[in-house]
Amino acid sequence: MSDAISLVISGSWLSSFLGTNTWVVSSVAVATWETIYMVGIATLLSYVFGLPLGVVLVTTDRGHILENQAVNKILGGIVNAVRSIPFIIFLILIIPLTRIIVGTYIGTAASIVPLTLAAIPFVARLVETSFKEIEWGLIEAALSMGASPWQVICKVLLPEARPSVILGVAITTINLVGYSAMAGIVGGGGLGTLAYYHGYQRYEDVVMWPTVIVLIILVQGVQMLGDGLAARITDKRR
Amino acid sequence: MIEIKNLTKIYTTPTQEILALDDVSLRVEKGEIFGIIGLSGAGKSTLIRCINMLEKPTRGSILVGDREITALDKEDLRTARQKIGMIFQHFNLLSSRTVFENVMFPLEIARVPTNQAQRRVNELLELVGLEDRADSYPAQLSGGQKQRVGIARALANEPLLLLSDEATSALDPQTTRSILELLKDINRQLNLTILLITHDMNVIKEVCDRVAVIDDSRIVEVGDVLDIFANPKIPTTRSFISAVMNREVPEELLYRARTETSPNTTKLIRISFIGASAGEPVISNMVRKFDIDANILYGNVDRVKDTPFGNLTLEMIGEPDLIIQAMEYLHGRGLEIEVLNDV
Numbered sequence: 001m002s003d004a005i006s007l008v009i010s011g012s013w014l015s016s017f018l019g020t021n022t023w024v025v026s027s028v029a030v031a032t033w034e035t036i037y038m039v040g041i042a043t044l045l046s047y048v049f050g051l052p053l054g055v056v057l058v059t060t061d062r063g064h065i066l067e068n069q070a071v072n073k074i075l076g077g078i079v080n081a082v083r084s085i086p087f088i089i090f091l092i093l094i095i096p097l098t099r100i101i102v103g104t105y106i107g108t109a110a111s112i113v114p115l116t117l118a119a120i121p122f123v124a125r126l127v128e129t130s131f132k133e134i135e136w137g138l139i140e141a142a143l144s145m146g147a148s149p150w151q152v153i154c155k156v157l158l159p160e161a162r163p164s165v166i167l168g169v170a171i172t173t174i175n176l177v178g179y180s181a182m183a184g185i186v187g188g189g190g191l192g193t194l195a196y197y198h199g200y201q202r203y204e205d206v207v208m209w210p211t212v213i214v215l216i217i218l219v220q221g222v223q224m225l226g227d228g229l230a231a232r233i234t235d236k237r238r
Numbered sequence: 239m240i241e242i243k244n245l246t247k248i249y250t251t252p253t254q255e256i257l258a259l260d261d262v263s264l265r266v267e268k269g270e271i272f273g274i275i276g277l278s279g280a281g282k283s284t285l286i287r288c289i290n291m292l293e294k295p296t297r298g299s300i301l302v303g304d305r306e307i308t309a310l311d312k313e314d315l316r317t318a319r320q321k322i323g324m325i326f327q328h329f330n331l332l333s334s335r336t337v338f339e340n341v342m343f344p345l346e347i348a349r350v351p352t353n354q355a356q357r358r359v360n361e362l363l364e365l366v367g368l369e370d371r372a373d374s375y376p377a378q379l380s381g382g383q384k385q386r387v388g389i390a391r392a393l394a395n396e397p398l399l400l401l402s403d404e405a406t407s408a409l410d411p412q413t414t415r416s417i418l419e420l421l422k423d424i425n426r427q428l429n430l431t432i433l434l435i436t437h438d439m440n441v442i443k444e445v446c447d448r449v450a451v452i453d454d455s456r457i458v459e460v461g462d463v464l465d466i467f468a469n470p471k472i473p474t475t476r477s478f479i480s481a482v483m484n485r486e487v488p489e490e491l492l493y494r495a496r497t498e499t500s501p502n503t504t505k506l507i508r509i510s511f512i513g514a515s516a517g518e519p520v521i522s523n524m525v526r527k528f529d530i531d532a533n534i535l536y537g538n539v540d541r542v543k544d545t546p547f548g549n550l551t552l553e554m555i556g557e558p559d560l561i562i563q564a565m566e567y568l569h570g571r572g573l574e575i576e577v578l579n580d581v
């Protein structure tokens with residue numbers, strides 16, 4: 001037991017596993033950073049667009065504060081359409097658009113485009129679900145005080161849904177880690193590309209295993225962070 | 239304060255049309271506590287929600303103060319709503335805000351400057367007795383405390399009118415009483431008009447000045463609470479009253495009195511007390527004065543709002559003409575008398 005711990009702490013397991021392949025450490029580190037970068041920016045951008053879209057989807061629904069069947073049906077339809085395309089196909093489908101925006105369709109910056117565009121409708125639906133959990137009575141109470149739709153959104157919907165929205169961010173990020181690996185296979189960079197070249201094409205498990213371990217740590221970390229932040233809010237209110 | 243004219247509300251669902259209010263007209267005067275009572279589904283919530291337009295009337299008009307609420311545009315309606323407080327059965331407090339921030343909420347909506355608003359919140363928390371819970375979250379409060387926050391919140395913008403949709407229905411009897419006391423205090427201190435709906439006649443009995451009975455989408459009886467309690471006209475009203483105040487003499491007592499006594503020398507009467515006479519020794523005065531016996535069979539004395547109110551079933555035994563004189567005496571004291579064994 002203590003042998004195992006000292007082995008982990010000293011890092012000697014790493015050198016004994018890698019042997020002479022120390023280059024693996026630097027390439028995994030670079031790829032990890034690329035993944036974090038892509039996923040981070042894509043998550044951020046997908047909320048910049050997806051959060052308002054979710055708000056619109058909720059509030060334009062039947063009987064809601066900004067009821068508008070036409071807008072609701074059209075946006076809902078687009079969201080469903082994008083969500084029904086498997087990511088790997090979507091990625092290829094929007095290459096022309098990616099080229100227009102970034103100038104190329106290869107590399108981390110280019111991957112951010114399909115990642116973001118695919119995540120926006122996903123985020124919108126997550127946000128929609130979070131908002132629908134809020135009791136209608138709270139919205140009505142605000143309306144009875146003379147709140148405008150904007151005030152209802154900012155003072156009731158968003159603050160009340162915050163813990164649930166934060167959990168949604170964790171889910172989105174984790175999904176994007178998965179998507180980014182797919183993007184990596186078509187040259188998107190990050191851990192996906194690394195695993196594809198060294199793992200799939202040459203089957204070098206000296207690269208595969210560290211990649212898998214880093215992915216597990218990333219996903220765990222994001223989930224724990226999300227859970228922790230959400231719990232901090234709900235605990236305080238309890 | 240409120241004038242409802244020919245209000246009709248029809249809910250249209252994909253499968254049917256539901257008539258929730260059928261040509262309802264009603265006036266609520268400034269400064270009174272007006273109760274609306276009815277069974278589940280009678281249309282109470284629909285009626286109260288039409289008053290601040292949470293529900294849009296199908297036909298009819300509603301005047302609140304001097305504004306026709308049914309004719310306002312969105313912007314004016316929002317301003318008007320700031321002056322109509324509302325409290326709810328399930329409190330509807332924001333879980334993301336502390337007690338202080340919840341009471342602050344309507345002031346933010348009305349864009350009251352922050353330091354002025356904070357001062358107001360402190361006043362209100364004191365009014366409802368929750369100064370020491372300002373930083374608690376709603377989840378940390380009891381039902382009664384939550385409703386106090388609800389009341390403070392509803393009063394924040396100094397409303398003309400307070401609407402209460404079953405505000406005590408989720409509370410135990412003791413907490414209900416304390417919330418009702420608070421509403422009475424507020425009504426007196428601020429001369430605030432309160433319109434409340436309930437299915438509990440106790441609520442009407444404890445706080446209301448006037449009451450309307452709503453049954454199957456229509457107002458079937460309106461009047462002063464005392465008059466209604468003393469003299470309910472329709473069966474719905476009677477059954478509401480008997481739930482809180484047993485007017486009816488048990489059958490076996492009536493049977494015995496009717497069969498075992500002679501109608502000439504024994505009369506079975508029910509006396510209804512309203513107001514001050516409940517405090518006078520009327521019965522013993524009568525017995526002394528007319529030399530008859532009075533045997534109390536059944537009765538109860540209660541309060542309707544702040545007025546003593548009750549009824550008493552007596553067996554009066556004695557000379558027939560003395561009994562008649564005694565009854566005239568009671569009548570002269572302002573009591574209502576009903577003879578139960580006149581067959």
Ligand SMILES: Nc1ncnc2c1ncn2[C@@H]1O[C@H](COP(=O)(O)OP(=O)(O)OP(=O)(O)O)[C@@H](O)[C@H]1O
Nearest residue numbers: 249251256258277278279280281282283284285437
């Ligand atoms: N949004 C709605 N859509 C359709 N029908 C409704 C709606 N709200 C109420 N109703 C119907 O209108 C009628 C009156 O309902 P309302 O809620 O006013 O009754 P209530 O007297 O408040 O009853 P309770 O004591 O159960 O709250 C009922 O038949 C109810 O089913």
Ligand SMILES: [Mg+2]
Nearest residue numbers: 282283284404
């Ligand atoms: Mg109701």
